[in-house]
Amino acid sequence: MATLPRLKPREFYDLVVEVALIRPGPIQGGAVHPYLRRRRGDEKPTAPHELLEKALSRTLGVPLFQEQVMQMAIAAANFSAAEADQLRRAMGSKRSTEKMLALRRRLMSGMAANKITGELAEDIYNKLEAFSSYGFPESHSISFAYLVYASSYLKRYYPAAFTTALLNNQPMGFYSPASLISDARRHDVAIRGVDANASRYKAALEPPTPQETAAYRRTHPHSSPHPQPAIRLGFASVRDLGAKAAERAAAERDEHGPYRGLEDFVRRTALPRAALEALATAGAFGCFGLTRREALWRAGSLAGTTEAHLPGTSGAERAPALPPMTAVEQTFADLWATGTSPDSHPIAHVRAELDATDHTRIADLDDLPDRRLVRVAGIVTHRQRPPTAGGVCFLSLEDETGLVNIVCSPAVWAKYQRVGLAHGALRITGHLERSDGRGGALNIVAGRLAPLRVAAQPGNLRGRDFR
Structure with a gap:
């Protein structure tokens, strides 16, 4: 480096x-x-x-x-x-x-x-x-400034390594793992999901494929000029697994060789049913040629299988014909299982509807003039109401193209507080506000908040509130 x-x-x-x-x-x-x-x-x-x-x-x-x-x-x-x-x-x-x-x-x-x-x-x-x-x-300002500069440099030129380091030191910082991964993907870093035979205990870097390298060379202006490795999500990112079990799953494979199939994985790791089903939901058993629904069905049948059981006697091999998950179902399966989605964003699945109703993509706001009335939609990643802001509430809104700060005046927040707190995804109508002309900080001063339905349970789309 x-x-x-x-x-x-x-x-x-x-x-x-x-x-x-x-x-x-x-x-x-x-x-x-x-x-x-x-x-x-x-x-x-x-x-x-x-x-x-x-x-x-x-x-x-x-x-x-x-x-x-x-x-x-x-x-x-x-x-x-x-x-x-x-x-x-x-x-x-x-x-x-x-x-x-x-x-x-x-x-x-x-x-x-x-x-x-x-x-x-x-x-x-x-x-x-x-x-x-x-x-x-x-x-203090000098120390913080150096950290800001060093972090900005690493994020600009080595986004894969920088993002992996942040993922492996959670919980920390302002942004959730989902936002960190979405940002890395927007900067053309390849993200790979949890894999029983490839994932480490925590997130790790892997050599890119020729296709990923070729895609990275077609980057937008804000991507790094250096080819980037791919980020592989680790076992530790999966819910219901726990640190010790995640370490054991990776260490067992490293010590005794790759897992030969789902039953071999269950026997050697001795993971409980909840952990196996979370791994199946995350797509971790795709390396065994199983769809997520097939893996879920077999994981339930194989739970509790040990070396004392005769191979092939669980009945798990006789799985019914199960349809694969749709793209929308897979995105929300990822969010439920790991809190992140390696290859999609929830808002991408409703983009056609948003385009048809004149909602601007967040990345396109930079091209619009100051004070322009706009409509945007996205996931609420943060809600903040600092005591020094005179009752103003700030929301961070994320779609598949980027993040924007939403400013809610005391009157607007009082009117729409219930909507703003109860829904993980919102439609916002408001005016653009630029702090320093074109290229300066950009906010949306909200005039109206409305819920956005993205076919997810509230737990999938929880923001970080009032920190």
Whole structure:
């Protein structure tokens, strides 16, 4: 793997600042939009007062880091170093708001001594107080920025390895395994399902087939320029299996050779019926020439078979003629068994209906103008209502082409809250909102929420709520 390229100092520091900007402290202190306007050159980068120029010069006149708050208190209010440290500790404590209020009189009197009074003094105090709601030290921002850069680089150039590492360290992060796999597939990484004779304990990388390599060379602009291995899902991803049983299934095969058939698998692993049926539902026994329904029927008959039983006496070989699962049934079988679908997305199965009713694919939103009224539909992957957002609820909506952020105002959320919480898939009608022109962050400001039927049980489509 190539060495991580070095960013120019200015580029890296811009990333450091962007990490700090998204903390509640700078948001509540009104620092975000002024900083962005100043960085674009739309606004002159001046500090609120000349005494604060030195402390705020490197962040274009707006406070973004805890250290700057300490420097501002020293410069504008004649705080001693000890008092500034007391301010820092107040900002970091669980009762920081109350402690900040106790320091208000000292701050205001110190600023008055420097002829900083009235609205200006209140504005400076409000900026300082905002940091009691989580402002970052600069050192934290630098560490986070490096993690962001390294992760972005790996995701851009080595998406298969990056996705596999995330899958193997669940639960973690913002995105579910289903979203991680969908994103990798959208970037032309081949995903292979659980296989009794190929899967490891956890997800693993496998050499791509010539067909997969050829397909990857026809990538869209955001895919890696490097050919990618395929991702094979592991036994650990299957429900009702458990870590020890998943490890045993992989270790038994590695030690004594491939499984010769479903009965051989059952004898050698001694897995219970629920685990066998989950593996069959996930398609893990396709390597034995069995469809999923055939494997389910035989798994039920073979459950409990051990080395003490005579081979071929279970009756499982005399399976009735069973129709194979449809594409829709297979997708939801994957979701039930592993929480992911290696080769499809639930919304893809209703795309014809959505196209006929003027629903825009999420990937196509980038081509539409700001404020355009749109209709989109997808799986709700997250619901968030942060305390700093004034009652606004944010939904993450995913279809087979991508993800988009949905902004629900307090009034809209109050009206559609029951729909938004009760359904795992939604139709959204709203207006596009771009934060920074074409190419900037894109949201949909919702005006209406309606359920979308995708023939799934609610448990298949559960989002991560209010974290």
